[in-house]
Amino acid sequence: MGSQITLADVAERAGVSLATASRVVNGSERVVGKRFRERVLAAAAELGYTANAFAQAVARGRSDVVGLVVADIQDPYFSVIAAAALTVVEPHGELMLGTTLHRPEQELRYVTTMRARQVRGIVLVGSRTTDTGHTKRLAEAIAEFVSGGGRVAVIGQDKLGADTVLPQNRSGARELASALTGLGHRSFAVLGGPKNLLTARDRVDGFVDGLAKRGRRAEVVVHSEFVRDGGYRAMNELLDRPRRPGCVFAVNDVMAIGAMAAARDRGLRVPEDIAIAGFDDIPSLRDLAPTLTTVRLPLEEMGRKAASLVLDDAREGGRKRVVRIKGEVVLRDSTRR
Known part of the structure; x- marks a missing residue:
């Protein structure tokens, strides 16, 4: 009744x-x-x-719901961040999850829908792209939401005029290149992810810059999707070339897993025949054999921090905040010499 x-x-x-x-x-x-x-x-x-x-x-004038928008909840990068954000949000309200499946237009749609439902705040997780028109439209939608009392935090590039948790992708990749040359690796290739994704581009540019500082260069950059199967396809394309590099940098860990599978399917041993490194240090992949050299980002800390920014009502003077997150090179068996 x-x-x-x-x-x-x-x-x-x-x-x-x-x-x-x-x-x-x-x-x-x-x-x-x-x-x-x-x-x-x-x-x-x-x-x-x-x-x-x-x-x-x-x-x-607002609810106790916080919206969380990610590119792909099946990707462990996003699921780790989402789980950490939930631990911060849950004592104060509920989490509304949206996954865009890497479709930028869906990201804008989620922001519009969550605003209509009067969520307290929104956390956007994912890279910006080279589509400046979409970025402008998304920034305008965010500004409208914030002007009405909503809060927004972004994990990614500082492009939307909102509080931002900013991973230092370029410097992390640069330090990885330096560490790999320090191990004695001499020939390199890069599995670069999508050309239009700023995170992938920053990591490629940082790695290439790091090699240049050591008098080395990436012999080839192969672009593909930012997922495991993208890494697999890109690695096969790389291995079809006449000259095989000694060390391959994949711009995220899940692509590196695909690259290792492709190498194995070709009868190559990692690291004896070819070395492979990734980026992110996904916790669930740390038991991989051989263990994966990578750049560690504190994903759980990033998720908690973004959620805290949304829930924090003490934003001084309405000014946005940018929290820079430094990566840490972790050398493991996949690049051992």
Whole structure:
């Protein structure tokens, strides 16, 4: 029966106006006197009335829901960040998850939908692209949401005018190149991910720059999807070339896993015949054999920090905050000499 009871029934039982009942039940900022408040709450309890979450959001001007938008929840990079963000959000409310499957237009659609549902804040996780038109439209949508009292934090490039958790992709890849040349590797290739993805581009550029500082160069950069199968295809394309490099850098760990599978299918041993390195240090891949050399990003810390920025109401002067996250080179068996 509780689901059939309306707020009007509660107001009638309590002997108050519908507006007064709404202010009590839905948490409006307008104060209702103690006597009327107690009557409304007692009537709601007697009738078994359940408040409407959307109505509460309207009354308060926002809900207790935080939206989280990721490129692909099946990718362990995003799932680790999402799980960490949930630990911060859950004590304060609920998490609404959206996954774009790497479609930029879906990202904008999620922001628009979450704004319409009056979420408290939105966390966007993922790289920007070379599509400046999309970036501009997304930044405008975010600005509108923030002007209405919403909060936004981004994990990725500082391109949207919002609080940003910024991984230092370029410097991390540069340090990896330096470490690999220090191990004695002499010939290099890069599995570079999509050309239009800024994260992939920054990591390629950083790695190439790091090699140049050591008097080396990447003999070839092969572009593909930013996923395991993309790494597999790119590695096969690389191995079809006449000259095989001694060391291959894949711009993320899941691509590196695909590259290792392709090498194995060709009868090559890692690292004896070809060395492979990745980027991110996905926790679930640390038991891989051989263990993967990579650049470690503190993914859980990044997720927690972004969620905290959204929930933090103490943003000074309305100025955006940029939290820079440094990568750490981790040398393991896959590049051993």
